[in-house]
Amino acid sequence: MRRYTVLVALAVVFVAPLLWALGTSLKSQTEATRVPPTVWPAEPTARAYGTLFEGTTQTPVLRWFANSLIAATGQMLLVLVVSSLAAYALARLEFRGKRVMFGVIVGTLLVPGFVFLIPAFLIVDALGWLDSLTALIVPGAAGAFGVFFLRQFFLGLPRELDEAALMEGANHWHIFLRITLPLSKPALATLAVLSFLSNWNDFIWPIFVIFSPDYFTLPPGLSILQGAYTIDYPVIMAGAVLASVPVLILFALTQRYVIEGISRSGLKG
Amino acid sequence: MTTLTAKASTARAATPVAWSGRATPYLFLAPYLVLFCVFVLAPAIYGVWVSLHDWDFLLEGRPFVGLDNYTALFDPSSAVYADFWMSMRATGWFTLLSVPFLVVLPLGIALLLNRPFRGRTFFRGLFFAPYVLGVAVVCLMWRLLLDPNLGLVDWLLGTDIAWTTSLPWGWVALVGVTVWWTLGFNGVIYLAGMQDIPRELYDAAKVDGAGRWAEFRHVTLPGLRPVMLFVVTTTVLASANMFGQSYLLTQGAPGGETRTAIVYILDQGLGQYKMGSASAMSYVLTLALIVVSVINFRLFRGRS
Numbered sequence: 001m002r003r004y005t006v007l008v009a010l011a012v013v014f015v016a017p018l019l020w021a022l023g024t025s026l027k028s029q030t031e032a033t034r035v036p037p038t039v040w041p042a043e044p045t046a047r048a049y050g051t052l053f054e055g056t057t058q059t060p061v062l063r064w065f066a067n068s069l070i071a072a073t074g075q076m077l078l079v080l081v082v083s084s085l086a087a088y089a090l091a092r093l094e095f096r097g098k099r100v101m102f103g104v105i106v107g108t109l110l111v112p113g114f115v116f117l118i119p120a121f122l123i124v125d126a127l128g129w130l131d132s133l134t135a136l137i138v139p140g141a142a143g144a145f146g147v148f149f150l151r152q153f154f155l156g157l158p159r160e161l162d163e164a165a166l167m168e169g170a171n172h173w174h175i176f177l178r179i180t181l182p183l184s185k186p187a188l189a190t191l192a193v194l195s196f197l198s199n200w201n202d203f204i205w206p207i208f209v210i211f212s213p214d215y216f217t218l219p220p221g222l223s224i225l226q227g228a229y230t231i232d233y234p235v236i237m238a239g240a241v242l243a244s245v246p247v248l249i250l251f252a253l254t255q256r257y258v259i260e261g262i263s264r265s266g267l268k269g
Numbered sequence: 270m271t272t273l274t275a276k277a278s279t280a281r282a283a284t285p286v287a288w289s290g291r292a293t294p295y296l297f298l299a300p301y302l303v304l305f306c307v308f309v310l311a312p313a314i315y316g317v318w319v320s321l322h323d324w325d326f327l328l329e330g331r332p333f334v335g336l337d338n339y340t341a342l343f344d345p346s347s348a349v350y351a352d353f354w355m356s357m358r359a360t361g362w363f364t365l366l367s368v369p370f371l372v373v374l375p376l377g378i379a380l381l382l383n384r385p386f387r388g389r390t391f392f393r394g395l396f397f398a399p400y401v402l403g404v405a406v407v408c409l410m411w412r413l414l415l416d417p418n419l420g421l422v423d424w425l426l427g428t429d430i431a432w433t434t435s436l437p438w439g440w441v442a443l444v445g446v447t448v449w450w451t452l453g454f455n456g457v458i459y460l461a462g463m464q465d466i467p468r469e470l471y472d473a474a475k476v477d478g479a480g481r482w483a484e485f486r487h488v489t490l491p492g493l494r495p496v497m498l499f500v501v502t503t504t505v506l507a508s509a510n511m512f513g514q515s516y517l518l519t520q521g522a523p524g525g526e527t528r529t530a531i532v533y534i535l536d537q538g539l540g541q542y543k544m545g546s547a548s549a550m551s552y553v554l555t556l557a558l559i560v561v562s563v564i565n566f567r568l569f570r571g572r573s
Contacts, residue, residue, distance in 0.1 A: 201403025
C-alpha cells in the first residue's frame with residue numbers, strides 16, 4: 001500500500017501540469033487571469049480554440065499543424081528506408097571498412113548534437129533549401145540512431161533463415177524485403193514512433209532554417225503565438241494542447257513498444 | 270533506383286556465401302551514407318574551415334584569420350571573452366545542478382516500479398508522458414505556471430517568487446522543469462537494467478540474510494553500474510546541450526546568467542552572423558565535453 005501512496009503522489013506531480021494546461025485552454029481570458037487562479041475552468045468555453053484555428057497570416061495555425069504532420073511523416077519514412085537498408089548491410093553483410101564505418105557512424109551519437117548546427121545551416125543554404133519543408137525533412141534523417149537501433153535488432157535475428165534463402169537462390173534484396181523486414185516489425189514500429197516524436201517536437205532546427213510563417217511547424221509557431229497574442233493565455237495553451245495531443249495519443253497507443261525500444265537500444269552495445 | 274541495381278548485381282551470384290555481389294553492401298549503404306556525409310560529416314569538417322575565417326553570412330569577403338577566433342576566446346580583453354565564459358559557466362552550473370537529480374530520482378522511481386504489481390505499465394507511462402512533449406510546449410506551460418502574478422505555483426506555495434527572472438530561482442526553475450520533463454527517460458533505462466540483473470543474485474543475498482538496503486547496495490547497485498555509466502554520460506551530454514529551456518523559459522534572465530553556451534553560440538552565429546567565432550566556440554565546448562566524458566568513463570571503470 002505504501003508503494004501506491006508514493007506512486008499516486010508522484011503521478012499527481014507529473015500529470016497535474018498537463019491537465020492544468022488543458023483546463024486553461026478551456027477558460028475565458030478573464031478566468032485565466034483571475035487571482036487567485038482556478039485549477040479547472042469554472043465556465044468552460046471553446047473560444048480559445050476558435051481564435052487559434054481562425055489564425056492570421058502571421059499565425060496560420062492549421063497550416064503549421066499540416067507542416068508538422070508532413071515534416072514528421074516525411075522524415076519518418078525517409079529514416080525507415082535509409083536506416084533499414086544501411087543497418088542490413090552493417091548487420092548481415094561483410095565488406096571492407098565495415099568496422100571503421102560503423103565506428104564513425106556510432107561515434108557521432110556521442111557528439112553534442114548542436115555543435116555542427118552552424119555549418120549544417122550553411123550547407124542547407126548552399127543547397128537552396130532554407131525556408132522550405134525539405135530543410136525540415138532531409139537533414140534530420142542523417143542521424144545515426146536509426147541505423148544503430150535497427151542494426152542491433154537485425155543482429156539478433158536467426159541467421160539460418162538467410163542462409164536457407166541464399167541456398168535457394170535468393171539474393172540479399174529478397175532476404176531484406178521478405179525475411180528481415182517482416183521479422184522486424186516491432187523494431188520498425190518503435191523507430192517510426194521515435195522518429196515521428198523527435199521531428200514533431202523539434203524546436204531548434206526549424207527556428208533557424210525557416211523564416212516565413214507559412215513553413216513553420218507547431219513548436220516554433222507556438223513561440224510566435226506567444227508574441228502575437230501576448231496575454232491571451234487560453235489561446236497559447238490551446239496551441240500547446242494542439243501540439244501535444246497527437247503525440248500523447250501516439251505514445252499511449254504504442255507505449256509498450258516505445259519504452260521497450262528505448263530501454264533496449266541504449267544498453268545492448 | 271539503387272535497389273534495382275542491387276538486385277541486378279546480386280542475382281548472378283546465388284552461392285551460399287555470406288555475401289554475393291561485391292557492390293551489394295555499398296548499395297545497401299549508399300542512401301544513408303549520402304545523407305550522413307552531406308549532413309553530418311561535411312558539417313563537422315566544414316565547421317573547422319569556417320572557424321578559421323572571419324565569416325559573416327551576409328558579407329562577401331570572408332578573410333582567413335587563422336586561430337584568431339580561438340585565441341580571442343582566451344583573451345580577457347576581447348569582445349567575446351566575458352559573455353562566452355559566462356555562458357560556459359551557465360552550462361556548467363546547469364549540468365552540475367541537474368545531473369545529480371536526473372541520476373538519483375529516476376533510480377528511486379525505477380525501484381518503486383521494478384516489482385510486478387497492478388498498474389505498473391500505467392504508472393510507467395505516466396512518468397514517461399512529459400518526455401513525449403516538446404521543449405516548446407513544456408516551457409510555454411511552465412512559464413505560465415511559474416508566473417509570479419497569475420501562476421499556480423506561487424499561489425500554492427503562498428509565495429511571490431519571480432521564478433524565471435531572478436537568481437537563484439531561475440536555476441531552480443530550469444532544473445526543476447528539466448527534471449519533471451526528462452526524468453521518465455532515465456527511469457526507463459534503469460528499469461531495463463534492473464531486469465537484466467540475474468534473479469539468483471537476489472536469492473543468494475536472501476540466503477545470506479541481507480535486508481532490503483543490503484540487497485540494494487550489494488546486488489542492485491553493482492548490477493546497474495554499466496547502466497549508470499550510460500545514464501550519466503547521456504545526461505551530461507543532454508545537459509551540456511541545453512538550449513530550449515534557457516531560450517524559452519528564463520531567456521537568459523536576469524542578466525545573461527542563465528544563458529547557456531549553446532544559446533550564446535547560436536545567437537552569435539545565426540543571430541549576429543559571426544559564424545567563424547561561433548564555430549570556434551562550438552569546438553571549445555565540444556573539447557570540454559570530451560574531457561568530461563573521459564573523466565566520467567575513468568571514474569566508472571576505476572571502481573569496478
